Every structure is written in C-alpha cells, then in structure tokens.
Amino acid sequence: MKIEEGFVDVTGGKVWYRRVKGEATAAPLLVLHGGPGSSCYALQRLDKLAEYTGRTVVYYDQLGAGRSKGPTDKALWNLNRYVEELGQVREQLGLNEVHILGHSWGTTLLAAYLLTKPDGVKSAIFSSPCLDAPRWAKDQERLLKELPEETQAVIARCEADGTTDSEEYQQAMRVFAKNFVCRIEISPEEREITSQLANLEVYNTMWGPSEFCVTGNLKEFDCTPRLNELRVPSLFLCGRFDEATPESTSYFSSLVPGAKLHIFENSAHSPYREQPKEYRKTVAEFLDEVELPSN
Known part of the structure; x- marks a missing residue:
C-alpha cells in the first residue's frame, strides 16, 4: 500500500490527513472519526x-483534534464549521466522487453535511450513529441502570457535585x-496514543x-425530522451492546429511504475493533453493491 500524509488548509487552521492508496479505480472511502x-x-x-x-481510504483529524493544527479558539468548535471543513477537505484532496463513513459523532457531522446537498457523494455509512442528542441522552439513562448500583451512585453524585474530573468518576466511566x-481489551499502546491525540x-x-452527560453545544441536535431528505444509498451499523x-x-x-441496517452481535460501540473482519466485509460489500452497474 502507498500511504500519503500531509496537511490541508481549512477555516481556522490546518488539518492532518492520511490517504491509503488502493489500486482499484472505484471511488474512495472518506472516514469521519468520532469524538x-x-x-x-x-x-x-x-x-x-x-x-x-x-x-483508496482517506482519513483526517478534525481541527482541534489529533494531529491537526490550529488556534485553540472555542468559536471554531461548532457543527457548522466542521461541516464547512468537511467540504474544504474534499475539495483540497480532489475527492470529487466519494463514499463517506462516519463513526459516532462522525455520523452527526455526516448527516449535517449531507443535508447541505453536496455533489458527488455516492453513499453514506452511519456507524454507531448519534443523530438525535436528546434521544442519545435518554438511551444512556437506560443503559446506566444496567450498571452496578454503586457505579450508578458514583456517577450521580459526581455529576451533581461537579466533580466529573475526579478519579472515582473516571473509574465509573471505565x-x-x-x-x-x-x-x-484495548492494548496499552493504543490507549496511550488515543489519549495523547484527544482534545x-x-x-x-x-x-x-x-458520553452520558450531554451539556455541550450539540445537546439539542436532532436531524431526524430531515432524514427522509437523504437520497444517497445508506448503511447503518451498530453493535448489539x-x-x-x-x-x-x-x-x-x-427514516432514510432504502437504507440498510447491520447489527454486530458481539460488539458494543467499537465493532471496527471488536469484530474487525465482519466490519470490513460488511462495509466492502455495501460499497461494491452501490457501484454495481444498474440493470
């Protein structure tokens, strides 16, 4: 494989990208990370x-995250600017025709971007989607009740006291x-690198x-009333847990016309880690199906 890495200019700074070049002429896959x-x-x-x-598979670290560079201006940390950034990345990397896979927050970004009606998007993959923040918060309330009572008590107390940066809260989160x-189990090396790259x-x-205490500027995000406007082939993925x-x-x-759904029976929020072969196979088969010549 030939790997190309570098930076492209976006509003507010530079974002780091990685292009893993395949030999096929099929449209590349652009991956939007979570966060x-x-x-x-x-x-x-x-x-x-x-x-x-x-x-070909293309990734990038969004501004303010990972290996990307830019001023730490909180005014830049909003959905509309990240949507603008996605368009700028596509333009500068020449991704005129592209499939896009978003994971977790990446699906929020993907849906918001698709609703601007961009040209050249051949398909969309929503991996462990977050498309309705209030609904997400309610889901987490239900999941928390499945944890041991002492863990629930720590979470409730720390959130009430504003001590979510404490070690006991972090242990409860684990x-x-x-x-x-x-x-x-995630390797210590991967844990260390992902932690270092996170902002x-x-x-x-x-x-x-x-994950279960939504207080930021996305807390009211809900694009479900508009999902019926999506007109690209779409695949939804998640883990059973x-x-x-x-x-x-x-x-x-x-809510998305003609969308497909696949659930990974032995995974939680990281099926690309937990069931990597099935994840890749499911994604590859969907992309190939999208590109089959119509009869």
Whole structure:
C-alpha cells in the first residue's frame, strides 16, 4: 500500500490527513472519526480495506483534534464549521466522487453535511450513529441502570457535585465503557496514543463531561425530522451492546429511504475493533453493491 500524509488548509487552521492508496479505480472511502475532539487513529484499522479490496481510504483529524493544527479558539468548535471543513477537505484532496463513513459523532457531522446537498457523494455509512442528542441522552439513562448500583451512585453524585474530573468518576466511566463502548481489551499502546491525540476541551465544549452527560453545544441536535431528505444509498451499523443502541439505530435507518441496517452481535460501540473482519466485509460489500452497474 502507498500511504500519503500531509496537511490541508481549512477555516481556522490546518488539518492532518492520511490517504491509503488502493489500486482499484472505484471511488474512495472518506472516514469521519468520532469524538468530538478525538482522532482517526483507531479507525485506521480500515487501512485493510485498501489492502484487500484495492479501494483508496482517506482519513483526517478534525481541527482541534489529533494531529491537526490550529488556534485553540472555542468559536471554531461548532457543527457548522466542521461541516464547512468537511467540504474544504474534499475539495483540497480532489475527492470529487466519494463514499463517506462516519463513526459516532462522525455520523452527526455526516448527516449535517449531507443535508447541505453536496455533489458527488455516492453513499453514506452511519456507524454507531448519534443523530438525535436528546434521544442519545435518554438511551444512556437506560443503559446506566444496567450498571452496578454503586457505579450508578458514583456517577450521580459526581455529576451533581461537579466533580466529573475526579478519579472515582473516571473509574465509573471505565465500567460504562467496558459494557457499552468496547467489550474487548484495548492494548496499552493504543490507549496511550488515543489519549495523547484527544482534545478533551473540544469534547467538553461540544458534548460534555461524559458520553452520558450531554451539556455541550450539540445537546439539542436532532436531524431526524430531515432524514427522509437523504437520497444517497445508506448503511447503518451498530453493535448489539452499543451505546448507540440497536433500537435507535434501527429507528434512524427506518427514516432514510432504502437504507440498510447491520447489527454486530458481539460488539458494543467499537465493532471496527471488536469484530474487525465482519466490519470490513460488511462495509466492502455495501460499497461494491452501490457501484454495481444498474440493470
């Protein structure tokens, strides 16, 4: 595989990108990472799509996150600017025709971008989607009740006291994550790198102190009334134990004309980690089907 890395200019700074070039002439796949304020590092497992299918895969770290560069101006940390940034990345990297996969917050960004009616998007993949922040918060309330009572008590007390930066709150979050974010062990190396690349200030500004405490500027985001406007082939993915629950993911997919749904039975919020072969196979088959010549 030939790998190209570099920076492109966007409003507010420069974003880092990675292009894994396949040999096929098929339209590339552009990957939008979760977060906000995270990076594409963990999703680089999708490099194997280029290796096995020949399809070029492109990633980038959003402004303020990962390896991207820019001033720490909170005014830039909002959905509209990230939508603008996505268009700028496509233009500068020559992604005239492209498939787009968003994961978690990346699906929020993807849906908002698609609703601007951009040209050249051949398909959309919503991986563990967050398309209705109030609904997400309600789902997390239900999932929290499945945790041990002592863990629930710590979470409630710390959020009430404003001590969400405490070690006991972080430990409680790890219990939540083990159940609903990633159910397999992540290597110490990956944990360290993802932690170093993350910008928690972006996350807190746009989302909040945790997955289940939504206080940021996305807290009222809900694009479900407009999902019927999406006119590109769409695939919805989630894990059986996902914090992006199968019930909500199924509901979102039902609102998009002709959308497909796939649930990974042994995964939580990270099926690309937990069931990587099935994840890649599902994505590859969908992309190939989209590009089949119509009869």
